[in-house]
Structure formats: C-alpha cells, structure tokens
Amino acid sequence: MEDWLKDAAISLNVTQKVLETQYYMIDLPDLLEKKRVEQSRLKLLDLHNLIASNNRAYESEDYINHVNSLLKVAGFDDRNTTKFNREKMDRLHFITKRGANRTN
Secondary structure, three states: OHHHHHHHHHHHOOOHHHHHHHOOHHHHHHHHHHHHHHHHHHHHHHHHHHHHOOOOOOOHHHHHHHHHHHHHHHOOOOOOOOOOOHHHHHHHHHHHHOOOOOOO
16 A cells, blocks of 8 residues: 555655645545546657657557557547447438428
8 A cells, every 4th residue: 555655646746745644545546547647648749749840759550559558548549439320321311301300
C-alpha cells in the first residue's frame, strides 16, 4: 500500500503526506485516471509538434503503435464506433418513401 501511495503522490505531483491528509482515498483512482488521460493528451500534443517539425523519433510502425496506444488512453479510440449499417439505411429509405417525413 505504501508503494502505491508513493506512486500516486508522484503522479499527482504532491508529497505523500499531502496525499494522506488532504485527499480522500476513495477519490484517488479517479484522480489518477484523469491524470493519466491528461498525460496521454499532452504526449499526443508533443507528437503532433514533432510531426509538424518533421522530426520523428520513431520508425513508422513503432510510431503508429505508440500513437494508437496514446489515443486509446486519451479517450480518442474510435474503433468501437458504429459502422454504416445497410439494413438500417434501407429501412429508413422505406419509411421515408412512405411519407413518414413529409410535411404535406
């Protein structure tokens, strides 16, 4: 537990004493997750700045893997978004052809 508190204090940039006396222990996991997301977003910003200056520090595949992992942690992973559904589109066309959206 003591090592976890030390790591949490380092992540939040406070001393362990401050962490123990001024933070609720129940809030620490959420605070640490928000800090992790913030750090990933800052790293993404740094990577974009490197790209803008054409100064890549990684090989192409390593770079893509690193960016994808940062995007996932930062909450920008859109692989779970709904894809185009042909069946639903056909149903929408059927409904609208019958006059469901007409104003007359």
